[in-house]
Amino acid sequence: MVKFASQEWAELYIDAVNSNEDYAKAADWWTGDFIFQIDPHGGLEKQILMWVGLHKGKCTGCVRLKEGETYKMLEKGETPTGEPFEVEFVYAARIDVWQQILKKELDPIRALLSGQAKVTGDMPKVLRATEAAKQLVVSATTIDTEFYE
């Protein structure tokens, strides 16, 4: 078992996404990196930020940000400069919500609509990629994950 959102988990996640053919198909048009923001609750004491690079149906990288590292939120239409962790979207939720999503007890879109999770970024673009979002979760569920109980 690998601890959720550890660097080891992040590396497994790259492989999981890249071997998900349904994701590749659903996101073949997608460009735009994400920050997954995992907010503390229960057994998790500090916020975790994870950068996920996503480009045309592939995961180009996944890195857990170190303490003190920050990301840059790109404006709509802004071109990345090549600096690390420039993202178009942030998907934020408390660890217990992430846990429910990754255990398939809660749909990531339903979490969003119920206010348990929040997306920052170009909402219409996210709305057009609901199947891709679901497949990102499906990819994560293939990893034998340990949570912060």
Add this chain to the structure above:
Amino acid sequence: MKAVIDGIIAEKRDNPKHTKRIESFEGRFNIGLHVEEDEIMWINLIANNGEYTVSRDALDEYDLELIADPEDLMFFCNGQYSVTHMMMKKNRFGKRKLRFKGRAYGKLLALPKILVLDKVEH
């Protein structure tokens, strides 16, 4: 849902094809988000003078009242579900995916043009 509606209207506003409609469309809508079998959360959308505001709770005076599961509403907004689908198919609670009250049929028919994202060729 506020972020969803605000995002769609902002995108429509940026598209010259929709500017006139967005500027001229007016109405007061209660939107019931059917979240649990016996629980509906109310928000409202007011379109007035080209301004759109989404707030909590239902309005006492409204043109149309819509009720839908938020997820179905989202699939309607992203174009995955058509109006016909929403009117004819049942939701996870066994009710029609889109129920409405009120006689402002013109506004009902115009609503998809305001709230449904344009198809984009990828």
